[in-house]
Amino acid sequence: MATEPITKEVAGSCVDSYGSAIGMPQLCFDWFPNQIFWLVITLVVIFLVLSRVALPRIAAILAERQGTITNDLAAAEDLKAKAVEAEEAYNKALADARSEAQRIAAEARAEIQAGLDDAIAKADAEIAAKAAESEKAIAEIRAGALESIQVVAKDTAAELVTALGGEADADAIAGAVDAQTKG
């Protein structure tokens, strides 16, 4: 400001001929009416703008936001309760399923066990029967074998006796062979 070098015989007693201030321009009462006039207009305009437009609008925005937040909080509370409920139901279902599974498993186990026991018993019986049969067969074979040995031995003994020039006494030979094979 005030670069204009010279003159300008101006606004009363507050500015010198170089356009510089004399003393404090704040105390130049020549300018007061002008400043106060425009200040009052400015303040009235700002007051009207604020009280008619800006402040009610901002108050409405804040109130609306508060309402939205309250609603959202309530909704969140609701949803949270629902979530807890759902979790409880889920846990309950889980526990039910688990006990059911345990029951089924136990049942199956018992069934299998019973079947198994049955089969084992049956197998045991079969094995016992087979063993007895085998034993019998073995005894028979053994008896058969003994008998054939005796027959062979008697025949051989009789042949031997005859070959040695003796008289084959069948009874004596049979007794001797019996006596020998008994041991």
Added chain:
Amino acid sequence: MATETTAAAGSSLVFHPMDQFIVKPLFGDGAVGMFTVTNVTLWLFFAILAVVALLVLPTSKRAIVPTRMQSVAELTYGFVYKMLEDICGKEGVKFFPYVMTLFMFIVCANFLGLIPTSFTTTSHFAVTIPLALAVFLTVTILGFVKNGAAFLGLFWVSSAPLALRPILAIIELISYFVRPVSHSIRLAGNVMAGHAVIKVFAGFAAVAVISPVSVLAITAMYGLEVLVAFIQAYVFTILTCVYLKDALHPSH
């Protein structure tokens, strides 16, 4: 700003720190009459624009989730509203538009004054005295209208010993009438002093050796002035609230 120093004929160090406060007609030369459009008019008009730009335009969308500027508007609203409510209580809330007008005007005018080459309207007593007087008159009239003669209880300190009360009453009375003076001079004085000091430092910049220091000093002062611009608006507003509280609840 900062060119007057070179205008002087003789020495290079001539300061005109007060020239920035001169009121001039915007169009042509001539006397400054009451209705002349001056630089005061221009910068007061800019203050109105600033208020509109801060509080009206950003809130036009009324967004639930605010934009940055809308947040600023809401925070400003909340800042002043809470200040008024904390000090004056629920009763004071109906003066909110009035207090908000004062705050927004002073804040905008102070910050506009920080723009280089601008004219600082709030550095003039012609601006701050009407502001302070308006508060003083509002408080006084409101006090008597609301409380009647009981408003005088403000000066009669009933908790003090009886013998001291007349003396205290005189002190209270004086301090009450000094209020508009201190209220207005504080604002204008702070703003004017800062701007004048910056101008003086700027004058020293004409000497090459000192100019780096001068630039640093201007920077520092400018930072301080930014602080002062806000704090003085805040102080003016909070004192307005305190005075209003006196009118609403005059008992000590």
